[in-house]
Amino acid sequence: MMCLLAAIALSSFLFTADPKGGLQIASVKVYPASKRHHTSKKQELAFVNFNITADLTPLFHWNTKQLFLYLEAEYTNSQGVKNEVVIWDRIVRRKEDAVINAVGKNKYMFRELSSTFKNVAPAHYALKYNVMPYVGVLTYGQAARTVEPVAFPESQSRVS
Template sequence: MHSIVSRINNTSAFLSSCLMALLAAIALSSFAFTAQPQGDLAISSIKVVSSNARRYPNKKQDMAFVHFNITADLTPLFHWNTKQLFLYLEAEYANAQGVKNEVVIWDRIVRRKEDAFIKFAGKNKYMFRDISSSFKNVPPANYSLKYNVMPYVGMLTTGEAARTSEPVAFPPTQSRL
């Protein structure tokens, strides 16, 4: 007949196959949830300041400080397969040479459904600089609030919760005091 070792091997192979089928069903069922979160994004002010570059003390570089207000209800994104959300504010603009840029200026991780209603007013968390060292002659930028849903099992999904209604122009550069 069969030895104890072969019976344990057969049983564990069957159980691992069942577990993989269950995980695949969970991952596929996540696509059934198509939630559209609602949000509002307003840019209250932008200030462009000229300062010394970090690595080159004799070179000037413009830095933009964006003040914004976010109100978003992300609770529809949370269901039984959602581990956490990665939420970020992105600035999309084309520089003076016409190269399209997408820059993350603020982010937050939301781990619980209770914390998924976002009401935040603040400024950019990360430095907002252009590679050309100046925001002069740069067309207006669009700002959008985007998210990544990180599930327990399955693929990451992304989406957009809010966007500014019209592009916001960069003001003239101010010298740092």
């Protein structure tokens, strides 16, 4: 039984797929956080609107249980620290659902730990995936990436 499972796990490496997709960042807005989001320190939050198109069906084969798809912002802050922040994700369980056409905004709070996006380098955004097999190791990949980095604008005041 162990030999069969090992053979199944190793055979998954024979099925290499390189899915491609498109990623456009429609807008990035930065606002000061309200008091309820953070207690003592002033903080800024970024809101990213995006358009994703991708065909991930080549990743599905007999050993694919599901895909974990996520949008990641990659940037270097004003202190020179590289950050990779997941701002949106989706689980794809069936091959029929693997053609992605998503228009939306970040699902998770996107804030800079130094409290401000001022003087932060522009960010690249990448659509990445994780293939979760029935048997074997997890595999990672990238389906789309912004060509040009997207700058963080000056903070805007919130309208109540």
